């Protein structure tokens with residue numbers, strides 16, 4: 521008999537035999553793997569999705585939000601990013617079939633073991649634990665708050681950091697948090713005890729960014745030989761985005777740092793593709809902001825961090841390799857300010873010398889953009905506050921040869937000077 525006939529027969533037998541989709545056998549493992557990290561008591565999502573009772577009463581809603589790829593939240597449509605949360609078509613079909621079948625429970629004996637959520641630090645006991653000096657009170661309602669908190673570092677000794685974990689004190693109200701190190705003393709001066717307002721940037725030029733936390737994110741571990749230097753004396757600065765929940769909340773976010781004695785032998789550099797030439801007329805739906813940079817030395821690209829505010833829609837980052845080939849580094853077709861993440865590649869991407877990297881962001885300042893905060897739309901200019909816009913695509917690269925670091929730094933310095941030399945863009949008077 522031909523292979524095809526065998527295949528058809530086989531499928532038919534499987535079809536006839538396969539039992540209907542049930543919670544215990546099919547749905548629970550998917551919830552545990554893809555949803556429970558955010559949907560358990562005390563975590564960010566508004567309700568748990570652990571038990572049959574949790575899920576059965578929302579079967580239809582679960583089918584809808586997974587079918588629309590609204591859940592799990594994941595913005596890029598580019599493959600090959602670490603911790604990609606997207607479901608496969610087959611997984612989405614299971615949620616749909618289960619809802620259509622009336623959410624059957626199945627045999628509870630088939631349930632997978634209940635997932636365990638660590639209350640402590642996932643990497644064990646840290647070398648340095650630091651928390652916001654005081655709990656911060658978030659009112660029941662009102663606009664989202666962006667606050668920076670300075671945490672003086674207790675020791676004057678310099679350290680090398682091999683891993684960082686950020687833990688929101690109250691995940692219901694913390695939308696995301698970013699960690700910086702400030703050696704200028706600015707944040708310490710501005711923080712009079714309950715943090716200071718800081719939408720967009722933390723208000724100083726950080727010695728470096730030390731990663732961030734978004735719901736469902738994990739501890740950040742540096743690659744071997746690439747520890748981050750923690751300078752001293754200095755302040756850690758946590759920038760927290762609070763989203764009021766409808767009742768008064770308090771939060772005290774904390775950080776765990778893990779040190780190593782190993783001096784870094786390779787250094788991470790930030791290639792910032794940015795522009796301050798932003799002046800978006802009301803109603804325009806396809807306003808483009810671009811920037812580019814030619815990398816003078818061979819580098820490995822480890823991660824990529826896109827940043828814009830509310831009305832950015834489409835974010836594209838790509839490389840033109842020296843052989844003329846184009847490679848997409850990240851594409852976000854429908855940007856959402858609420859889900860800012862720092863993306864990493866599971867395997868570094870080698871970009872040979874003379875690769876040109878490009879940023880192209882598209883802004884939709886029309887009434888049709890559901891995330892446009894202005895009705896009717898208003899003219900939007902470059903700036904750090906929530907009513908302004910920004911455009912930033914940060915490429916985290918490491919020179920393949922440490923001896924090339926200086927040349928890369930000089931080229932980046934030249935780029936920054938050109939940006940500043942152009943001055944802050946002053947739009948023509950209306």
Ligand code: HEC
Pocket residue numbers: 550551554555556557558559564565566569578581582585586591592593605735736
């Ligand atoms: C990274 C964290 C995270 C993950 C992972 C996640 N969720 Fe959510 N989910 C949220 C948050 C936060 C909300 C509430 C805010 C919102 O609706 O955007 C939410 C809301 C929901 C809602 C309510 C939507 C509505 O319109 O009321 C459903 C249903 C849901 N999630 C199902 C799921 C399912 C099913 C999965 C796994 C396949 C999942 N979520 C994975 C964070 C997450």
